[in-house]
Amino acid sequence: MSVDLKELEPSRNEPRLLREVVRPTTIIESTPLSKELGVELTVASETFQHTGSFKFRAAYNLASRIPHKNIIAASSGNFGQALAYACQLLGKSCTVVMPITSARVKIEAVRSYGAVVDLVDTSRKSRAERVAELEHDYPEAYVASAYDDPLVIEGNASLGEELAATDRDFDYIIVPVGGGGLSSGVIVGLQRSRKTTIVLGAEPLMANDAARSLRAGRIISNEGEPLTIADGARTVSVGHHNWGILQSGLAGIVEVTEENIKQGVRLLYGLANLKAEPTGALSVGALLTEPERFRGKRVCCVISGGNVDREVYGQILLDL
């Protein structure tokens, strides 16, 4: 998982390929956590990826594969940071639209990578409206979706390929689902590697649009942005580019209560020494939700990221 820092200096020459700059996922095992969950558990953690989440895979692939020199995206979370860093590495410019209410630490993180942060008062104007305005003002720019873009899926497929390349066989791979970019990427990566491992999604029960969509056979949206603690899964609906892949490639979605998400965070903390953000712990929350289904199985839980404010995390740990 080591990457020489010096090799990641910004460059305006031929861009380096994703596989040359990505940090391989971190494989973590914990005998106590396996015992506690009653499964043979392997954790694939993206928490040590560049910018702390799998989103770097998507963002770098996208930014490196398009000719555009300027990229616009709306994101208050991991995709914004990832895109900002990817653009810094690639010598491109980047504007990230963020709600004016975003945590200061997140705004600063995006700025620290040289991106322009465009703050929008979402009580007056939606992020989508502001992006449309910017798109109009900068017609030469590329507007990037955090999950609904073939280049995003392609980037995330690199994780599926890595999991396929380990010397392990899994009965299940469980992947957090928000907009569906990671889960569809993992499915594509596994298929490309001719692996038929069962892939399951893990979604917050209170933001279960993807589960309802699978049941209905068509994309169903949440009414507004659901305020689950798994803030990476506060998407209104899955992406159109992901939908077909999820419908054919996902064996199902486990719907996880807020309490099981938090318990997943606590178990990863207590028994695996892993700091996961709530969205990242969804996959472990899925094991808590359907213990009989997974008992004794070889399960790979993908932990999608680790970026969580210390106030939120401290409160989960202290059960405040």
Added chain:
Amino acid sequence: MSVDLKELEPSRNEPRLLREVVRPTTIIESTPLSKELGVELTVASETFQHTGSFKFRAAYNLASRIPHKNIIAASSGNFGQALAYACQLLGKSCTVVMPITSARVKIEAVRSYGAVVDLVDTSRKSRAERVAELEHDYPEAYVASAYDDPLVIEGNASLGEELAATDRDFDYIIVPVGGGGLSSGVIVGLQRSRKTTIVLGAEPLMANDAARSLRAGRIISNEGEPLTIADGARTVSVGHHNWGILQSGLAGIVEVTEENIKQGVRLLYGLANLKAEPTGALSVGALLTEPERFRGKRVCCVISGGNVDREVYGQILLDL
């Protein structure tokens, strides 16, 4: 860093070698943390080692290299867990003497590996006295020190060898110092690999017996067990077997305030997504203590372990 769980089943045949069962240290890089600290930082984390700390290296090496079938040790912390797990793997029995005031979660962790926990009321009898009693009752048993034993140093040397074998060159390797078992092990491992990298210790200022010993040229003890938050460094003095190695091989010891230890924990949390126990964060605390000394240097910080109660950790994060 992956080890097949199935290969770690208990066995009473020829014991497997440490290098066959140990998990390689986890190399973590963080551009934001490097920037924040003003160094080119590499983190070598033992938090994902078996039982969550480097102590498994020492414990397994010791337990696998002695003929004794029964091992006695006093430890309320990481060594107890590590020894219990090592003995379970090796089919040996093990008694861990712990104060009756130990956290229940730690007692249960030791028991979960099949060890006998011998609880001692330390207001009436010291742990050393109780160990002496057990030694008298079980003359065939081996009494293991958590840090003052050549087999402990030998086990910890495996980490020095791993660091020597990376393709990186460091100006400094900084190692937490409690009883001196890890730091002397790292020195031995590097020397054996013909590496001349400068090794520095990081010790709590309020438990600075090793720093004072180096200055005095002889082992100096703390008066009683200092109540630093870095509970792995609450040792009364460095070990006799370590002393000569430290005196000749350690370039110095940085004495870290309690606040810088906590700030190290917070920085690893916030900028590297790494859960470290306070003792583990001593090495980052050292960078905060002497920033000018390390500015622009290639520094490897060893994070010795990650086992910290969620109450303690939550309070550090929330700055309570």
